[in-house]
Amino acid sequence: MKHYVIVGGSKGIGKATAELLAAEGHSVTIFSRTPYEGPAHTIEWEEFDVLTDSWEDRMPERIDGLMYSVGTINLKPFKGLKPETFEEDFQIHVMGAVKALQAAAANFNPDCIPSCLLFSTVAVQRGMPFHATVSASKGAIEGLVRAISSEWAPKAxxxxxxxxxxxxxxxxxxxSTPEKKEAIGANNPMKRVGEVEDIAEMAAFLLSDKSSWITGQILHVDGGQSTI
Ligand SMILES: NC(=O)c1ccc[n+]([C@@H]2O[C@H](COP(=O)([O-])OP(=O)(O)OC[C@H]3O[C@@H](n4cnc5c(N)ncnc54)[C@H](OP(=O)(O)O)[C@@H]3O)[C@@H](O)[C@H]2O)c1
Structure with missing residues (x-):
């Protein structure tokens, strides 16, 4: 049994991944602003805001893996975007991940090869209008993953x-409506938008030892949208 940390595990992809890991027999500590609400007994919740709280003495003592699943989506034309919005997005996507990774790495389980997971977006690979702030931050995430992977291999x-x-x-x-979901899904090569399970299955795999020869990679789980 492994112990994972999911920052941003109370909702969305983080919550689905925590529940998959719990179903596989692992324990998970979730950090988020609002509580985890769900059936899994091996999931514990800690209140934490990545923009204001400090990691000092907050990480579990022995960590086998960490996933940082916090994000924002500010879709606006570049012309009207304030520099502050870029800075705020960078704080939440990049600095939040950097601080969590540094705190987790200090408590990595020395008896295993820990695995960490961050999130980018299809909009880094493919230029998309109105995605300037999120693409700038997630592009930094992709660089960060490659840089850290080279420092950590082969230990993490x-x-x-x-x-x-x-x-x-x-x-x-x-x-927000079935019509919107269908219309956006129609633009995807697989003719639907993603469901949390599509991403959580890959996340649980990447956090597990089953993916032990995969590091420094950006996995495009996107219905083919990045390449087709
Ligand atoms: N969904 C998509 O279409 C999509 C597409 C591309 C990339 N992504 C990326 O995938 C990752 C997961 O996205 P998601 O769709 O699952 O997001 P989500 O549904 O909004 O869930 C985000 C999680 O982060 C937590 N969170 C938000 N702000 C926080 C803060 N200041 N401090 C601590 N926790 C905070 C939220 O919990 P609380 O509110 O309780 O704090 C929640 O548990 C993100 O990095 C996102 O950018 C998502």
């Missing part, structure tokens, strides 16, 4: 998943 691993639009609370405004 780190990868990222770059999803296309997936039905979570984050995407709630874009997918």
């Amino acid at each position: 691993r780190i990868n990222a998943i770059a999803p296309s639009l997936t039905d979570t609370p984050l995407a709630g405004r874009l997918l």
Whole structure:
């Protein structure tokens, strides 16, 4: 049994991944602003805001893996975007991940090869209008993953998943009606938007020892949208 940390595990992809890991017999500590609400007994919740709280003495003592699943989606034309919005997005996507990774790495289980997971977006691989802030931050995540993977190998691993639009609370405004969901799904090569399980299955695999020869990679779980 492994012990995983999921920062941003109360909702969306983080919650689905925590529940998959719990179903496989692992324990999970979730950090988020609002509580985890669900059936799994091996999931514990800690209140934490990545923008204001410190990691000092907050990480579990022995960590086999960490997933940072916090994000925002500010879709606006570049012309009207304030520099502050870029800075705020960088704080939540990149600095939040950097601080969590540094705190977790200090408590990595020395008896295993821990695995960490961050999130990018399809909009880094493919230029998409109105994605300037999220693409700038997630592009930094992709560079960070490659850099850290080279420092950590062979003692620890780190990868990222770059999803296309997936039905979570984050995407709630874009997918608020069945008609919107169908219309956006029609633009995807697989003719649907992502569901949390599509991403969580890959996340649980990347956190597990089953993916022990995969590090420094950006996995495009996106219905083919990044390449087709
Ligand atoms: N969904 C998509 O279409 C999509 C597409 C591409 C990339 N992604 C990326 O995939 C990752 C997961 O996205 P998701 O759709 O699952 O997001 P989500 O549904 O919004 O869930 C985000 C999680 O982060 C937590 N969180 C938000 N702000 C926080 C803060 N300041 N401090 C601590 N926790 C915070 C939320 O919990 P609380 O509110 O309780 O704090 C929640 O548990 C993100 O990095 C996102 O950018 C998502």
